[in-house]
Amino acid sequence: MHSENIVKLFTAENPAALIDRSELTECVALLAKLCSSKQPIRFASEPGGVALTAMNGDIQAETSIAADVDARFSAALPAAALLKLMKKGTPSSTAILELLSDEVDPNAERLVANKCAIQLAETRFVLDATPTDVFPEPIRHVEGSKVQRFSIASAVLWNAIDGTIDAVSTDQTRYYLNGVYLHSHNGRLRFATTDGHRLYIQDTNVQTGKVEVGAILPTEGAKFVASLLDGHASADPVKVEISSSVAVFVFRDVAVTLKLIDGTFPDYPRVIPADPDKSATIAGGALSARVASLVECTGAATVYLKFSGQQLVIKATGPSGDGMTGMECAYQGEEMEIAFDARYLRSAIEAASPDGRSMRMRMADPLSPALVTGSVGGWTGVLMPTKP
Incomplete structure (x- = not known):
């Protein structure tokens, strides 16, 4: 599908994007799991498509979708309303998103959108939009930090989180227990959680060798990763990146980035009989x-x-x-x-x-x-x- 054949379908000179309806629905459904009812998903044009980003505190999810898109297309749209529209709106194979503004300044370098029109077949809907300027800065590895990279089968990762998450502490005074401790143990990757009453450990067959891995994944972030894996876990690998402050999990064409808990997990082996x-x-x-x-x-x-x-x-x-x-x-x-x-x-x-x-x-x-x-x-x- 070539852009020169598409632009004729757009109703205005405003920034617009034409996207496959089913692919957009799938991407929004994934990211909406991270957002509350009023939180937005950020849309931004990129070569060959649109980048979608959702954030909730210290958790970030990113994906991309192929699209015919204006290079100026950039806005944040409410996740829940957009997902409902994609699932319940008039049947169509494509969706056309067009950014609108109540105030048009001919001298402005770009359109500051406060609305987004969505065309589904012959039906046109309009959603509120938020400028991406107010969207939080993306979570990234600190420049120059050492990043450890490895892969883990998605089924193994889901099993490790699911089997340990229940023992995570909710005591805010011991914040370093409020997550899943992912670390090296005898040359292999191990997951551990404790609330002081119980300790859950899941060993894996993922070899870390001489590289010492150590990170405390925040509870909600670990749960979000597991929710995306649930029902989709297989032998397909999840690519993992861990630095001193950030962990990134890439799977299902989504990159989930978590800010790590800054603390030291206790020396739990000493309590094992x-x-x-x-x-x-x-x-x-x-x-x-x-x-x-x-x-x-x-x-x-x-x-x-x-x-x-x-x-x-x-x-x-x-x-x-x-x-x-x-x-x-x-x-x-x-x-x-x-x-x-x-x-x-x-x-x-x-x-x-x-x-x-x-x-x-x-x-x-x-x-x-x-x-x-x-x-x-x-x-x-x-x-x-x-x-x-």
Whole structure:
């Protein structure tokens, strides 16, 4: 499609762009996940198309789309309204975007748009537009900073974020715990999170070699990356760039840039028990269901697990009364009772064995952390017990 055949379709001399409707809808849908209802997406012409950018605090997403476009085309359009229009507007194969201004200054070097007309087939819509001058400065690596680059399979990245994000701390006084710690461990990439009550670790097969990787991804940024991967995770690699202040993830033709948390993640390996001598193998789905039932019926926040032989007894006491149930388990060690926060226990079970199958708990005594593993390869949970 050549621009000389397109300009005749434009209704004015204003900056305009003709874009494939389905491609525009897909790009806007991706970026709109980052924006609140009134936040805009920035459109700017580039050779052969339009660059789209969305920002929300310390998170930035960028993509490009092929288009026949005027070099002067530059404006920020409301994400939610634009997405609704692209999905619900009059059926058409293309969309023509034309920038408009209430005030026309013939001496001005460029048009300062406050409206954008959108032509879908025979229907014309007009949305509010914001000049890109007020759009935040893009997030970039600091000039001259050392940038480490590597690739990770999208399925591996999604699994690592999804399997650890639940243990991120929300305590603002310990801001360095408010994210996912991505770092080198024994020459491979590891993800870790902790809120002081539990520690979740996901090891990967991504080799870092002699390069020391270390970055704390902010919680919302990590969740946004996972949301774009969810349902699209495959063996296709995600390209990653990490510097001292910024991390960039490139996949699905989108570049997601995050400002890193400026802090030092704690020396978490010291809380991992070396070799607990008691071990229980349990059906994770059945245990989670029993804990949920007891909590629902009693209102208890804490559950007690009593291991003895091939039997696990689960007890809870709350405002609504007492409850007790049991189930089979393969247990090795002396009889022992240990208490856990019910919510943290269920979280660890679901992270270890999302399929509900076998999981393993290794324990030393009622006051020491328990190690939890399951069907997810490379995942380890450390769960602090509640004092009896």
